[in-house]
Amino acid sequence: MTATAAPTVTTRLTGLQPTGGLHLGNLLGGIRPLVESQYAGPSIAMIADLHALTMEHDPAKVRAASLELAAVLLAAGVDPQHTALIANSQVPEHSELHYLLECVANYGEVARMIQFKEKSAEALSKPFGLRPKSPVRLSLLTYPVLMAADILLYDIAFVPVGEDQNQHLELARTIATRFNARYGTTFTVPAGVRPEKAARVMDLAEPTRKMSKSSPSAAGRIGLLDPPEVVRRTIARAVTDGVGEVRDDPENQPGISNLLGILAACTGEPPRAFTSYGELKREVTDAVEALLAPIRARYASLSADPAYLRSVLAEGKTRVRPVASETVRRTRAALGLLD
Numbered sequence: 001m002t003a004t005a006a007p008t009v010t011t012r013l014t015g016l017q018p019t020g021g022l023h024l025g026n027l028l029g030g031i032r033p034l035v036e037s038q039y040a041g042p043s044i045a046m047i048a049d050l051h052a053l054t055m056e057h058d059p060a061k062v063r064a065a066s067l068e069l070a071a072v073l074l075a076a077g078v079d080p081q082h083t084a085l086i087a088n089s090q091v092p093e094h095s096e097l098h099y100l101l102e103c104v105a106n107y108g109e110v111a112r113m114i115q116f117k118e119k120s121a122e123a124l125s126k127p128f129g130l131r132p133k134s135p136v137r138l139s140l141l142t143y144p145v146l147m148a149a150d151i152l153l154y155d156i157a158f159v160p161v162g163e164d165q166n167q168h169l170e171l172a173r174t175i176a177t178r179f180n181a182r183y184g185t186t187f188t189v190p191a192g193v194r195p196e197k198a199a200r201v202m203d204l205a206e207p208t209r210k211m212s213k214s215s216p217s218a219a220g221r222i223g224l225l226d227p228p229e230v231v232r233r234t235i236a237r238a239v240t241d242g243v244g245e246v247r248d249d250p251e252n253q254p255g256i257s258n259l260l261g262i263l264a265a266c267t268g269e270p271p272r273a274f275t276s277y278g279e280l281k282r283e284v285t286d287a288v289e290a291l292l293a294p295i296r297a298r299y300a301s302l303s304a305d306p307a308y309l310r311s312v313l314a315e316g317k318t319r320v321r322p323v324a325s326e327t328v329r330r331t332r333a334a335l336g337l338l339d
């Protein structure tokens with residue numbers, strides 16, 4: 001995928017939902033690729049708090065998780081002097097562009113999204129054979145259009161995301177391309193950026209499914225703020241196989257291959273040869289710990305200062321607002337709305 005128009009102001013954006021339970025996949029798939037290239041051009045790190053309202057939620061938890069995510073992003077290396085840290089709810093142009101893009105997106109293409117199918121099935125599940133857990137919110141259906149708005153609002157060229165966001169990103173590209181063809185060139189068509197090694201970090205307890213905030217058990221997840229002994233225990237208990245040889249063979253040895261992928265992503269080097277699963281697990285533990293320890297330490301001081309976190313978000317909003325309002329003005333004009 002390549003970007004088709006030169007970015008004008010901002011080149012990279014990534015977003016994460018403040019739904020708690022941030023894990024290693026979020027760091028390796030979304031946060032680190034943004035941080036690593038943040039000095040290559042202007043960037044935005046975004047808290048997708050509007051997206052967190054698409055499933056049943058506790059308002060107090062969303063608020064707390066948004067500040068927690070702000071602290072984690074800064075602790076992981078987002079440099080607020082350089083990268084604007086924003087929440088999509090705090091920049092009202094995200095919602096306005098969302099609606100305008102809904103007038104270009106089609107029902108069929110959003111209803112086809114895998115995440116919509118999975119999450120609507122989850123909402124409708126009947127845990128005790130009684131009533132469904134919760135109704136499916138309309139916003140869950142239009143979720144990827146809001147994500148497209150997050151991206152198209154800022155002329156973003158590159159979007160670092162994990163593999164699970166491929167379909168959403170493709171839809172953002174489709175919407176931008178369609179809009180440009182129908183109403184004149186208005187948007188940069190973005191390209192996805194995927195980490196070579198960790199685009200899909202798998203669950204350690206069930207290595208055929210991706211590591212996820214919403215998986216029922218924490219046994220397969222390495223939390224970004226987990227204490228060292230929990231990280232060690234989770235990796236020590238990671239599901240392997242009966243083959244007895246350390247080989248990168250995702251089909252037949254998904255657990256071992258996942259551990260090798262995590263190791264490579266953490267160290268940035270191809271893994272050496274291992275003679276036992278225990279030896280591999282110990283090395284993975286050390287590599288993950290080397291990555292998480294400084295984040296944990298910085299998080300501890302940042303999270304103690306919510307006023308600072310709010311001030312960084314306020315500053316980020318001020319910085320991005322001119323581009324956002326200019327994009328909305330351009331979009332409204334292209335669509336035929338009165339100014």
Ligand code: TYM
Nearest residue numbers: 015016017025026029030048147161162199200201210211
């Ligand atoms: P979210 O909050 O589910 O995930 C945040 C980021 O983490 C990546 N990720 C993974 N990467 C590798 N392995 C995994 N197991 C794994 N699990 C999650 C995700 O791909 C993502 O990069 N819709 C988005 C949030 C969003 C957004 C945006 C992203 C809203 N607007 C605009 C980019 C641009 C989401 O729910 O991410």
